Amino acid sequence: MSRKLLFATVLVVAGAAAIGPSAANAPPLGTEQFEEWFDNAGNMVGYVHWTCDGQRETWGSRNGRLTVTRLACPSP
Structure with missing residues (x-):
């Protein structure tokens, strides 16, 4: 694998890892979404x-x- 391709692959993977689950998209039409984060103690x-x-x-x-x-x- 060339160095440029390897470097580009590492950048893409690192970028995706940095964004993580917090970059979730809006939910499908007709739904609402709750994303809740908890620490190790459950708070x-x-x-x-x-x-x-x-x-x-x-x-x-x-x-x-x-x-x-x-x-x-809810239905309008």
């Missing part, structure tokens, strides 16, 4: 909430164990 240390209208609300740190929950939005 919530941060969250991201994607609302039914596509807004994103965040709080705290996005490091630790991630739990993702998707719910159907």
Whole structure:
């Protein structure tokens, strides 16, 4: 493998690892999503909430164990 190809591959993998799960996309139309981060003691240390209208609300740190929950939005 050439050095340039190896270097490019390392950069792509490192970039993907740096972004991690915190770069989650908005949930599918008609759902809302809760992304909650917990520390080793089980305390919530941060969250991201994607609302039914596509807004994103965040709080705290996005490091630790991630739990993702998707719910159907209420019918209009």
